[in-house]
Amino acid sequence: MLVSKIISIGDEILIGQIVNTNASFISEKLYSIGIPVGKIIAIGDTEQALLNELDDSYKNYDVTIITGGLGPTHDDITKPILAKYFDDELVSDEKVLNHVKRIFKNRNIEMPEVNYEQALIPKKSDVIWNKNGTAPGIWIEKSEKVFVALPGVPYEMKAMMENSVLPLLKGKFESKVDYVLKSRTILTTGIGESNLAEMIGDVKSIIGDENKLAFLPTLYGVRLRIDVRGKNVKDVEEKLNIIESSLRYKIGNYIFGLDDDLLESKIGEILLKNKMTLSVAESCTGGLLASKITDISGSSNYFLGGVCTYSNESKIGILEVKKETLENFGAVSEEAALEMAENVRKKFDSDIGLSITGIAGPSGGTNEKPVGLVWIGYSDKFRTFVKKFLFGNNRERTKIRSAYMALEILKKEISNL
Amino acid sequence: MLVSKIISIGDEILIGQIVNTNASFISEKLYSIGIPVGKIIAIGDTEQALLNELDDSYKNYDVTIITGGLGPTHDDITKPILAKYFDDELVSDEKVLNHVKRIFKNRNIEMPEVNYEQALIPKKSDVIWNKNGTAPGIWIEKSEKVFVALPGVPYEMKAMMENSVLPLLKGKFESKVDYVLKSRTILTTGIGESNLAEMIGDVKSIIGDENKLAFLPTLYGVRLRIDVRGKNVKDVEEKLNIIESSLRYKIGNYIFGLDDDLLESKIGEILLKNKMTLSVAESCTGGLLASKITDISGSSNYFLGGVCTYSNESKIGILEVKKETLENFGAVSEEAALEMAENVRKKFDSDIGLSITGIAGPSGGTNEKPVGLVWIGYSDKFRTFVKKFLFGNNRERTKIRSAYMALEILKKEISNL
Numbered sequence: 001m002l003v004s005k006i007i008s009i010g011d012e013i014l015i016g017q018i019v020n021t022n023a024s025f026i027s028e029k030l031y032s033i034g035i036p037v038g039k040i041i042a043i044g045d046t047e048q049a050l051l052n053e054l055d056d057s058y059k060n061y062d063v064t065i066i067t068g069g070l071g072p073t074h075d076d077i078t079k080p081i082l083a084k085y086f087d088d089e090l091v092s093d094e095k096v097l098n099h100v101k102r103i104f105k106n107r108n109i110e111m112p113e114v115n116y117e118q119a120l121i122p123k124k125s126d127v128i129w130n131k132n133g134t135a136p137g138i139w140i141e142k143s144e145k146v147f148v149a150l151p152g153v154p155y156e157m158k159a160m161m162e163n164s165v166l167p168l169l170k171g172k173f174e175s176k177v178d179y180v181l182k183s184r185t186i187l188t189t190g191i192g193e194s195n196l197a198e199m200i201g202d203v204k205s206i207i208g209d210e211n212k213l214a215f216l217p218t219l220y221g222v223r224l225r226i227d228v229r230g231k232n233v234k235d236v237e238e239k240l241n242i243i244e245s246s247l248r249y250k251i252g253n254y255i256f257g258l259d260d261d262l263l264e265s266k267i268g269e270i271l272l273k274n275k276m277t278l279s280v281a282e283s284c285t286g287g288l289l290a291s292k293i294t295d296i297s298g299s300s301n302y303f304l305g306g307v308c309t310y311s312n313e314s315k316i317g318i319l320e321v322k323k324e325t326l327e328n329f330g331a332v333s334e335e336a337a338l339e340m341a342e343n344v345r346k347k348f349d350s351d352i353g354l355s356i357t358g359i360a361g362p363s364g365g366t367n368e369k370p371v372g373l374v375w376i377g378y379s380d381k382f383r384t385f386v387k388k389f390l391f392g393n394n395r396e397r398t399k400i401r402s403a404y405m406a407l408e409i410l411k412k413e414i415s416n417l
Numbered sequence: 418m419l420v421s422k423i424i425s426i427g428d429e430i431l432i433g434q435i436v437n438t439n440a441s442f443i444s445e446k447l448y449s450i451g452i453p454v455g456k457i458i459a460i461g462d463t464e465q466a467l468l469n470e471l472d473d474s475y476k477n478y479d480v481t482i483i484t485g486g487l488g489p490t491h492d493d494i495t496k497p498i499l500a501k502y503f504d505d506e507l508v509s510d511e512k513v514l515n516h517v518k519r520i521f522k523n524r525n526i527e528m529p530e531v532n533y534e535q536a537l538i539p540k541k542s543d544v545i546w547n548k549n550g551t552a553p554g555i556w557i558e559k560s561e562k563v564f565v566a567l568p569g570v571p572y573e574m575k576a577m578m579e580n581s582v583l584p585l586l587k588g589k590f591e592s593k594v595d596y597v598l599k600s601r602t603i604l605t606t607g608i609g610e611s612n613l614a615e616m617i618g619d620v621k622s623i624i625g626d627e628n629k630l631a632f633l634p635t636l637y638g639v640r641l642r643i644d645v646r647g648k649n650v651k652d653v654e655e656k657l658n659i660i661e662s663s664l665r666y667k668i669g670n671y672i673f674g675l676d677d678d679l680l681e682s683k684i685g686e687i688l689l690k691n692k693m694t695l696s697v698a699e700s701c702t703g704g705l706l707a708s709k710i711t712d713i714s715g716s717s718n719y720f721l722g723g724v725c726t727y728s729n730e731s732k733i734g735i736l737e738v739k740k741e742t743l744e745n746f747g748a749v750s751e752e753a754a755l756e757m758a759e760n761v762r763k764k765f766d767s768d769i770g771l772s773i774t775g776i777a778g779p780s781g782g783t784n785e786k787p788v789g790l791v792w793i794g795y796s797d798k799f800r801t802f803v804k805k806f807l808f809g810n811n812r813e814r815t816k817i818r819s820a821y822m823a824l825e826i827l828k829k830e831i832s833n834l
Contacts, residue, residue: 014444014456014457015453015454016441016443016454021436024430024437027430027432031432036431037431037433038461039460040459042456073611107609111611112611113615214434216434279731286712287704290704291708295813297778304727305727305735306704307722308725310707311722313721317766348730349730349734395712399711399712
């Protein structure tokens with residue numbers, strides 16, 4: 001069985017300044033192509049530590065992915081040490097140099113001298129193209145062992161893994177991977193982990209002994225990840241389908257998608273299909289709901305816009321919420337949420353209006369209206385209603401949970417169309 | 418100098434199912450007490466891998482913190498392997514057993530048989546009390562080396578680190594920690610890594626030979642982390658102040674804060690101090706700018722609200738952008754951005770109005786107006802201006818960079834008040 005290793009380089013990991021999210025991304029990808037990670041290492045910017053790890057990799061692992069230490073500054077040690085370990089030298093790669101120069105030219109900035117070093121590559125290596133940045137990746141093979149060095153900047157590294165490294169590894173090791181590993185994630189919303197577990201019941205009877213089901217709670221719902229291993233893609237796909245069907249039978253009402261599906265994207269599909277438009281009025285979420293909706297490309301086809309009325313004056317002036325409503329019931333009230341949902345729909349002339357008003361905290365709470373109290377309103381031409389929630393005293397979490405709860409309410413309403 | 422190591426145990430890390438946040442928490446804590454982490458390892462639930470790492474720890478590290486693998490199920494291997502490595506045996510600890518029994522009793526659940534194993538402890542070890550869960554921690558000392566095993570559940574681990582492990586380590590190694598380590602992060606925005614490096618010039622002459630300066634790029638700017646080591650807190654603080662001053666002298670225009678400061682929070686401070694109010698009009702950022710601003714608690718004291726005009730109709734209807742402007746120049750234009758900034762300021766009756774209009778993509782671009790083209794407008798009662806940017810073809814990045822660029826423009830304007 002093939003096995004891989006990840007070496008993350010950077011003092012910022014060792015002093016706890018950043019969380020090593022790169023390693024989990026890479027692990028998942030390598031696992032999916034049948035070269036699971038056996039060890040993850042994080043070390044500092046020191047020569048001896050990296051040399052030791054390269055040696056361990058060469059002896060014990062088929063594939064080693066190194067992230068970090070590829071930039072143009074003095075603390076970037078990966079390239080010189082790779083050259084040293086493999087008894088190689090660094091030479092300038094013209095294509096990379098032109099790419100780096102072009103990036104600076106496009107930004108209308110003169111290229112600093114230090115960036116010439118970005119184009120230095122170990123002579124016996126191949127370049128992995130980095131379309132999003134100036135630091136190229138490096139691919140080195142020796143005695144059937146593969147070493148890959150990638151920049152530590154997550155979006156650069158991710159694109160390079162997906163576009164280059166994974167296809168290359170798949171091609172190279174195709175004949176050696178004699179089994180298939182696949183996972184599928186079932187996305188749920190509107191139900192907690194333990195209630196889901198209870199509804200699902202005996203897990204082993206659904207997934208079998210060799211496979212895995214993991215419960216991964218997030219702020220917008222619980223993700224259920226199924227891992228299946230088998231002899232070939234067909235067997236594994238079939239097993240995944242069977243497990244998914246069993247789960248849909250038990251908890252189908254709470255499932256909104258698979259894998260990388262987003263609730264906001266699912267909603268977009270339904271609105272598009274029904275040729276419906278949406279607008280939103282936000283208070284405590286401060287624009288987050290609109291921002292989530294517009295994360296989806298093509299959202300301009302159904303999302304007309306939103307208002308973030310963060311003051312009473314703007315609720316009255318922009319949204320035409322009645323002054324008496326705010327005076328009599330307050331800005332965080334059933335009545336205000338109702339008017340906000342209805343008025344934003346009319347203002348934007350959209351089919352549906354959503355509203356959120358609440359107390360995100362940490363201040364502003366009272367006994368009657370505690371921090372975390374949130375009203376969410378829905379309005380279409382047939383009816384307008386609101387729901388009340390208590391999301392606790394963490395400002396950030398209350399913003400996120402309120403925005404997703406509004407999406408969930410919306411999804412429920414439009415799913416029945 | 419003392420050095421420590423972290424061993425994280427669990428397949429869920431190696432398959433990328435969870436991010437190893439435990440390691441960054443522990444790293445930061447150990448660094449702060451002068452026992453910095455030299456290596457972080459993640460391995461699976463296998464005996465040989467853990468035995469090898471224990472051996473490496475015993476030879477090379479003063480302190481080793483192990484997380485995970487302490488539960489009561491078959492794949493929890495930490496305790497038996499610790500006993501094996503240290504030639505010890507597992508014995509039942511009565512106090513721990515009573516604690517475990519009490520937890521089940523309090524939950525009104527009958528204790529499963531397997532939980533008797535929670536109370537098993539290596540005979541030559543000390544128990545680290547876990548008030549939040551059933552798995553006790555373990556403290557083993559041998560030849561001045563310390564091994565600590567903690568559960569992998571984050572809130573259990575964190576409480577045990579803070580309440581027990583850190584005080585114990587501090588006490589034990591007090592005489593050996595004859596220096597102080599401190600770091601400070603200088604936050605910059607509006608300039609790239611290599612340009613910063615060029616402006617700073619020779620790093621060693623600023624920070625000295627023993628200290629470190631690391632460049633950490635993010636989407637909103639580059640973070641510069643200074644690590645200083647010295648004999649006592651006073652010396653170290655002074656050195657940090659001197660380095661910070663030197664950096665401010667060289668790149669002061671790009672610095673907006675220190676450590677955990679946020680640009681959006683800094684802006685809030687300045688607005689509050691000057692008793693000024695703000696409103697925003699967004700198109701391509703779709704609410705993200707307002708959401709960033711309202712992430713700051715107390716933002717309702719200066720942020721009056723925003724509009725997200727995602728359609729031409731709403732730009733005209735809600736923001737009163739002239740129809741002719743949109744017809745003649747388009748929604749993504751200098752003229753539209755100008756009107757949006759000025760009109761939102763007037764609509765909300767705020768001192769300052771910000772606007773963003775652009776093409777987030779992936780579709781909607783033309784030769785003249787490519788994907789990534791963004792206009793950002795600023796308006797106060799004295800003047801209104803716009804700036805043009807090209808942020809490339811990644812929708813998510815364009816949203817984030819546009820929002821932060823608007824904040825940066827705002828900060829520059831109000832910093833001079």
